[in-house]
Amino acid sequence: MALDDTRRGAARMRDVARVAQVSTMTVSRALMDPGKVSPEVRARVAEAVAAVGYVPNKVAGSLSSSRSKVIGLVVPSIENSLFASTIQGISDVLRRHDHQLMIADSGYSAEAEEAAIRAFLEQRVAGLILHDTTHTPDAVSMIRRSGVPVVENGTLTPEPLDMVVSYSNHDASRAMTQHLARLGYQRIAFVSLPASANQRSRDRQRGYKAALEELGHGFDPRLMLEMPPGLASGAEALLRLMEGGGHPDAIFFAGDVLAMGASLECARRGWPVPGKVAIAAFDNFDLLGHLVPPVTTLKLPRLEIGRRSAEVLLDRIQGRSSAAISVDLRFEIIHRGST
Amino acid sequence: MALDDTRRGAARMRDVARVAQVSTMTVSRALMDPGKVSPEVRARVAEAVAAVGYVPNKVAGSLSSSRSKVIGLVVPSIENSLFASTIQGISDVLRRHDHQLMIADSGYSAEAEEAAIRAFLEQRVAGLILHDTTHTPDAVSMIRRSGVPVVENGTLTPEPLDMVVSYSNHDASRAMTQHLARLGYQRIAFVSLPASANQRSRDRQRGYKAALEELGHGFDPRLMLEMPPGLASGAEALLRLMEGGGHPDAIFFAGDVLAMGASLECARRGWPVPGKVAIAAFDNFDLLGHLVPPVTTLKLPRLEIGRRSAEVLLDRIQGRSSAAISVDLRFEIIHRGST
DNA sequence: TTGTAAGCGTTATCAG
DNA sequence: CTGATAACGCTTACAA
Numbered sequence: 199m200a201l202d203d204t205r206r207g208a209a210r211m212r213d214v215a216r217v218a219q220v221s222t223m224t225v226s227r228a229l230m231d232p233g234k235v236s237p238e239v240r241a242r243v244a245e246a247v248a249a250v251g252y253v254p255n256k257v258a259g260s261l262s263s264s265r266s267k268v269i270g271l272v273v274p275s276i277e278n279s280l281f282a283s284t285i286q287g288i289s290d291v292l293r294r295h296d297h298q299l300m301i302a303d304s305g306y307s308a309e310a311e312e313a314a315i316r317a318f319l320e321q322r323v324a325g326l327i328l329h330d331t332t333h334t335p336d337a338v339s340m341i342r343r344s345g346v347p348v349v350e351n352g353t354l355t356p357e358p359l360d361m362v363v364s365y366s367n368h369d370a371s372r373a374m375t376q377h378l379a380r381l382g383y384q385r386i387a388f389v390s391l392p393a394s395a396n397q398r399s400r401d402r403q404r405g406y407k408a409a410l411e412e413l414g415h416g417f418d419p420r421l422m423l424e425m426p427p428g429l430a431s432g433a434e435a436l437l438r439l440m441e442g443g444g445h446p447d448a449i450f451f452a453g454d455v456l457a458m459g460a461s462l463e464c465a466r467r468g469w470p471v472p473g474k475v476a477i478a479a480f481d482n483f484d485l486l487g488h489l490v491p492p493v494t495t496l497k498l499p500r501l502e503i504g505r506r507s508a509e510v511l512l513d514r515i516q517g518r519s520s521a522a523i524s525v526d527l528r529f530e531i532i533h534r535g536s537t
Numbered sequence: 538m539a540l541d542d543t544r545r546g547a548a549r550m551r552d553v554a555r556v557a558q559v560s561t562m563t564v565s566r567a568l569m570d571p572g573k574v575s576p577e578v579r580a581r582v583a584e585a586v587a588a589v590g591y592v593p594n595k596v597a598g599s600l601s602s603s604r605s606k607v608i609g610l611v612v613p614s615i616e617n618s619l620f621a622s623t624i625q626g627i628s629d630v631l632r633r634h635d636h637q638l639m640i641a642d643s644g645y646s647a648e649a650e651e652a653a654i655r656a657f658l659e660q661r662v663a664g665l666i667l668h669d670t671t672h673t674p675d676a677v678s679m680i681r682r683s684g685v686p687v688v689e690n691g692t693l694t695p696e697p698l699d700m701v702v703s704y705s706n707h708d709a710s711r712a713m714t715q716h717l718a719r720l721g722y723q724r725i726a727f728v729s730l731p732a733s734a735n736q737r738s739r740d741r742q743r744g745y746k747a748a749l750e751e752l753g754h755g756f757d758p759r760l761m762l763e764m765p766p767g768l769a770s771g772a773e774a775l776l777r778l779m780e781g782g783g784h785p786d787a788i789f790f791a792g793d794v795l796a797m798g799a800s801l802e803c804a805r806r807g808w809p810v811p812g813k814v815a816i817a818a819f820d821n822f823d824l825l826g827h828l829v830p831p832v833t834t835l836k837l838p839r840l841e842i843g844r845r846s847a848e849v850l851l852d853r854i855q856g857r858s859s860a861a862i863s864v865d866l867r868f869e870i871i872h873r874g875s876t
Numbered sequence: 877t878t879g880t881a882a883g884c885g886t887t888a889t890c891a892g
Numbered sequence: 893c894t895g896a897t898a899a900c901g902c903t904t905a906c907a908a
Contacts, residue, residue, distance in 0.1 A: 254659050257901080275625070276628055282621050578894085
């Protein structure tokens, strides 16, 4: 009785095989590589699949073939919308190539990142994408031993684990600082997230200082601030700098939310921008452009970073490349009314 | 030779067993349920694990035990920051309970959602969280047959697949409309995303109309608009309504980005808010509060929805509950300067 | 083109 | 507390 399926639970390949009157191998072939099976049998199998409501078990498949179509991604924070674009880019490409995405959140901690990486390796993911570029020694050795391909994409790190797809935080920060100088600003302040927390902030600070040096501007510690993330934090940074004795004529916020907070605080106080002080930002092209005045910012290839990360990873996984490549994506300065 | 590991590839449990001079079952126990193994053996196993760099293979484990610690989540769009909070909430709870998260993106299409659900079921996830509440018939029957627990959380749907954790889009929209009326506004306009796209927009439209009816305000089609998402779209909606002959004295944007676009457009044109027109929004509590003037909005429990969704799902998976519960989380009206 | 047999690396089960 | 053995559901490798 072909349809006599009294078993509990999901149908297995064996059930399909029985109904289609072929072996499980033939079912497997009909599903994985239909060309290897006669059209007649292919049709019988398709029917049987529908009849029993068969959903292939990829867990068994992965174990048997030691291949997997799951990619693991670790971001510092899922909630931060900056990462959202990159995740979207990754997700788009993976879906097109029939792969799945597992996401974990490190909360900006290398220990949590290690735990996430371990969990992914336990799931035998086919590849990893890591936003951060600093990892615990154990994380590094686990990854090395496992042999899974890895893409890092938070900053263009000089010593990658494997592959990198990013832009240069250092160069972007330097370029914006120089841009402000070219516009005639003399006392350019710089606000970033704490450098201790991550390499991206450090790179941006270095870029700022490099530009000052090239410009012969001399570094004034009263013009450099580290702030926690948040809108309120940006407003506070603005006030601290304006009242701090450094007398900035422009402030470069290496963090989009900080810049937004500062811009809105100026609006609230009726301070003319750039009349009282110019404001420049890092990232978040869209929203900053709609503020009054629209804020000069760096346009970063967030979505593209995600896409390319997924692409180079898949290339490697599918054997189309073997190089430890480093992809430097372009940033752009968007000059607007705030400077 | 205990450390003579000339095999290629990752160490297996068998290798650990050999080094620790026990059977694989003992290794398995020492790892899964240390209490069942003598302290002495436990220590030997721990040593062996470290020595060979063993990373358990959960793929094999899942196949053998037919259990999995992976949860599948389908959201309409990863890039949309609204979902980001919910994802964060889910991720937090899952991590605490040692579970993994797989995410897929449906791009607001039920067919893509079905594909994502199929992929998750193929991976034999332990549970599903779906943001959307409308599904293809095939998706529904696949889920039913598989028996995996499901949480829907986009809106408080009256006919859930299984469990629901959400707030009532209908009630929230109605409450805001009534709030505006209580403030004295007579001609309250309503802008939402296209209702054809999803049930959330439909619920919000219904809520608006229900409030008008209760208030005896009569529905004026010139005061209702559907717009695509985006900042520019909000600005355009504002202009269309102000010039459209409906003469609104307040506009309720059932979409945070739309409201932001409108608010910024008013700032750009120097229109006093609420002098010329009042503005109210749906969601995105934080940023809207920093605009000038700060925008009245609904505060929705995005993060909490994520947390509770994960919690009820885990409760079910771990057998602590069996009910098809429906959790109604609270929203709040935040009254600010824009009204 | 199709089938048979032997794993893949764990855990369930039952015996000691 | 520990171990032997048989699954779990699929794919690889080889044979027909």
